[in-house]
Amino acid sequence: MTGIGFDDRAISRRNFLHGVGGAALICSLEGPSRLLSRGGSTSAGKRAQARKRLAPFARDLPVPPVAQPVSTAGGVDAYEITMRPGSMQILEGEPTEVLGYDGIFPGPTIRARRGRPVTVLQRNQLANGEDAVVHLHGGINAPEFDGHPDDVIPPDGEFTYRYENQQRGATLWYHEHGHGFTARGVYQGRAGMYIIEDDYDSKLDLPQGEYDVPLMIADRSFDEDNQLVYPGEIPIDGFYGNTLLVNGAVAPRMNVKRRLYRFRILNASNVRTLELALSSGAPLTQIAADSGGLLPRPHKRNAIALCPGERADVVVDFRYYTAGSEMSLVNRVGGESVRKVMRFDVVRGGRETARVPKRLRGEYLLPSPSTVRTFPLGFQADPPPGQWLIDGKIFDHDRIDVQPTLGTTETWRFVNDTVSMHPMHAHLAHFKVISVNGRRPHPAERGMKDTVAVWPNQTAVVRPYFTHHTGRFVYHCHALEHGDHEMMAQMQVVA
Numbered sequence: 214m215t216g217i218g219f220d221d222r223a224i225s226r227r228n229f230l231h232g233v234g235g236a237a238l239i240c241s242l243e244g245p246s247r248l249l250s251r252g253g254s255t256s257a258g259k260r261a262q263a264r265k266r267l268a269p270f271a272r273d274l275p276v277p278p279v280a281q282p283v284s285t286a287g288g289v290d291a292y293e294i295t296m297r298p299g300s301m302q303i304l305e306g307e308p309t310e311v312l313g314y315d316g317i318f319p320g321p322t323i324r325a326r327r328g329r330p331v332t333v334l335q336r337n338q339l340a341n342g343e344d345a346v347v348h349l350h351g352g353i354n355a356p357e358f359d360g361h362p363d364d365v366i367p368p369d370g371e372f373t374y375r376y377e378n379q380q381r382g383a384t385l386w387y388h389e390h391g392h393g394f395t396a397r398g399v400y401q402g403r404a405g406m407y408i409i410e411d412d413y414d415s416k417l418d419l420p421q422g423e424y425d426v427p428l429m430i431a432d433r434s435f436d437e438d439n440q441l442v443y444p445g446e447i448p449i450d451g452f453y454g455n456t457l458l459v460n461g462a463v464a465p466r467m468n469v470k471r472r473l474y475r476f477r478i479l480n481a482s483n484v485r486t487l488e489l490a491l492s493s494g495a496p497l498t499q500i501a502a503d504s505g506g507l508l509p510r511p512h513k514r515n516a517i518a519l520c521p522g523e524r525a526d527v528v529v530d531f532r533y534y535t536a537g538s539e540m541s542l543v544n545r546v547g548g549e550s551v552r553k554v555m556r557f558d559v560v561r562g563g564r565e566t567a568r569v570p571k572r573l574r575g576e577y578l579l580p581s582p583s584t585v586r587t588f589p590l591g592f593q594a595d596p597p598p599g600q601w602l603i604d605g606k607i608f609d610h611d612r613i614d615v616q617p618t619l620g621t622t623e624t625w626r627f628v629n630d631t632v633s634m635h636p637m638h639a640h641l642a643h644f645k646v647i648s649v650n651g652r653r654p655h656p657a658e659r660g661m662k663d664t665v666a667v668w669p670n671q672t673a674v675v676r677p678y679f680t681h682h683t684g685r686f687v688y689h690c691h692a693l694e695h696g697d698h699e700m701m702a703q704m705q706v707v708a
Contacts, residue, residue, distance in 0.1 A: 269464030270556040276426065277406065277460060280321035289330045292323060296345055296403060297338040301461055307439040312339050313402035318461050319429045319481075320387070320405025327411035331376045333387075337366040344368070345398070348390035348640070349407055350522060351504030351663045353380050356684030359640055362392035362701070363610055379681060380643075381574070382411040383506035384427070384477040384524045392608070392701070396452065396483050396693035400443055404429065404481045413574065414507065419500070420475040420528065420567040426467075431458050431481040432551060449598045450633055451484030451694040455550045466556040469531050472565045475500070477526050480519040484692040485547065486634065486666070489554065490516035491529070492541040498569060501526035504643050505661030507574040512657040516545060520636035520666040522691035525657075528569050534559045577661050579645065579678050585624040586615060590667060590690075590700075592631050601631075601690060601700035608689075608701040615704045617642075617679045625675050629667045635695060638664045640686040641706065642677035649673050664691055679706050 284291040299316025300308035314320025325331045337345045344367055348360025357364070358374045366372045385407040389398030406427045415421070432454035434442050443452060459465055480487050491497060496513035503524055517525050534540065542554040591602040600607050604614065617623055624647070627637050643661040646654045650671045653659070667673045689701035 269553045270466045272462050272465050274426075274465040274467040274555060275460045275462050277317070277319045277322045277429075280323050289332055290325065291332045291334070293334045293336070294321065295336040295338050297336075298340050299402075301402075303458065303461060303463065304435060304439045309435065309439050309441060311402035311441070312341065312398070314387075314405050318402030318404070320403070322406040322408065322427055323387075324408050324410060325376065325378045327378055327380065327382055327409055329378060331378060332373050333376070334371060334373045335366060336371040337368055339368065342368050343394060343398070344391055345389065345403075346391040347372075347374060347387055349374070349376055349385060349387045350638070351383060351385035351524075351643075352376055352407070353641060353643070353681050355682050356641075356686060359686060360390045361640075361685065361687060362390055362395075365391060378409050380409065380504070381506040382409050382414040383504050384408055384479065384501065384526055385504060386429070386479055386481065386524070388481070392610075393447075393697050396447055396697050397443060399481065399693055400433070400441065400452070400483055404431070406477070406479065408477065409506075417507075417570055417573065418566070418568050420473050424473065424567065425475045425477070427460070427477045427479070428555075429460055429479045429481050430487060430554065432456060432483075432485045433458055446598070447694050447697050449601075449694065449698055451692050453485050453547075454482070455548070457544065457551045457554055459555045464553045464555060466558055468560045469529075469557045470560060470562045471532050471534065471536065473567045473569070474529050474531065475526060475567075476529065477501075477524065478517075478519065479524045480521055482521050483694060484521055485551070486518060486520045488516055488518045488545040490543055490545055492543050493534075495529075495533075495540070497527040497529065499525055499527050499657045500569065500573060502658060502660050503662040503664060505577065508657060508660050509574060509576050510572055511569050512655075514655075514657060517657075518666075520634065520664065520691070521693065522636055522638055522664040523662075523666075529557075531557065531559055532565065536561045577645070577678075579622050579676060580620075581622070582624040582676055583618065583621045585626065587626040587628060588702075590627060590629045590631060590635050590637075592633075599698070601635075601695045601698050603689075603700060603702045606702070607699035608703075610703075612703065613685070613705045614702040616707050617677075617704060619679055619683050619706055619708050622676050622678045625677060627665070627667045627673045627675070629669055629671055629673075632669050633692070633695070634669065635667045635700070636664050636691040637667055637673070637675075637688065638691040639677055639688040641682060642679050642686070642688075642704075644675040644677040647674040647676055682706065683708050 282290040344365035389403040434454040538559040
């Protein structure tokens with residue numbers, strides 16, 4: 214979450230976040246419907262068992278499998294993924310049904326190299342009669358491969374996306390992006406990590422291999438039969454699950470050696486904002502953020518807040534802990550059921566070879582902005598249940614809202630006139646956050662980003678850079694239900 218520096222921001226926003234957490238528990242339990250119906254009966258005994266099955270730190274952290282290319286011909290890594298039903302052992306007892314990439318949640322991780330193209334053949338075998346769209350969040354791609362909501366893959370259809378990877382190494386992710394069903398699709402399980410590596414990163418001696426670990430954090434709710442629940446109608450202000458998952462596991466544990474680890478953290482929740490910290494009080498050393506990848510230098514932070522869609526790469530130093538020690542990653546906001554994230558169990562072994570240099574990477578230099586645009590973020594209640602607005606308008610597939618010029622930057626002002634937080638996300642155009650409510654962001658949030666949190670009654674100013682491709686792209690709120698309820702607009706990048 215981009216803001217005014219964590220310590221100052223926490224005081225002014227903590228009450229708001231705690232309020233959201235309280236409402237979250239109510240929202241997740243009032244009137245949910247079975248997302249994937251399997252039948253079965255309910256009983257007080259099953260409910261008691263459900264409470265026991267949520268015991269934290271009872272399961273080892275799962276790590277999503279790394280996808281293997283089916284071909285590397287012509288210097289292109291070709292992958293094939295099938296969107297289909299699957300079963301995951303998330304809770305004790307009955308497996309949970311998902312509609313995921315290759316039938317798992319999270320989907321397989323794709324590790325790409327900068328400058329080496331990747332193709333992904335996506336097959337829609339969801340078996341629920343829904344269209345599908347895949348968006349590489351944070352990628353700089355041609356419009357036909359960007360995952361525009363109009364570019365659907367029909368049931369039993371397929372489409373090959375091509376990603377050129379012409380950007381710095383960074384932690385990205387791919388997810389469902391069909392208009393009107395993004396929230397439900399991501400909630401069902403369609404989300405996976407996409408990591409771009411480059412030679413520059415490798416030369417810095419940062420943690421690699423088994424010590425470079427992706428962490429996808431997302432909230433979900435389950436019924437007494439262990440199945441995902443979600444309202445029958447898309448809730449206008451978003452859906453908060455009452456259970457946090459890390460890589461698809463409830464509050465898992467992880468054995469760590471006495472050395473440095475790099476964690477690539479993604480908030481893949483539909484609408485929940487996280488505020489992450491270590492229970493020991495030790496700092497999280499942030500080295501990268503969003504699509505910009507490595508920061509100019511590392512920053513030690515007591516806590517890091519992430520709105521939906523945001524990422525942060527952090528290094529944790531376990532060398533100062535003896536074997537047998539335990540420490541937890543915690544979420545400092547929301548109800549008690551979403552406070553425990555995961556536990557680290559320190560074990561013997563691990564000769565340290567990694568380090569965090571004082572300088573990481575040079576800053577992005579952007580041209581001066583060519584124009585200033587202001588986007589009021591609003592809401593209209595009629596017709597019920599209401600619609601979210603950008604610049605006083607709902608999303609229109611046939612309307613182009615802005616026409617930036619390729620190779621230029623602009624100044625965009627997002628002015629939030631609502632009572633909800635809006636994480637604003639731009640396709641294609643990475644941006645620098647200039648200010649939030651008139652103040653510069655924390656130094657760790659001044660790199661190139663693709664998502665910025667705009668809090669109620671605040672204004673976020675960003676400078677997007679329109680590079681590499683002309684064509685039609687969207688920008689929208691990444692509170693997924695807000696986007697499904699029309700909080701989206703289109704830009705046509707012109708030469």
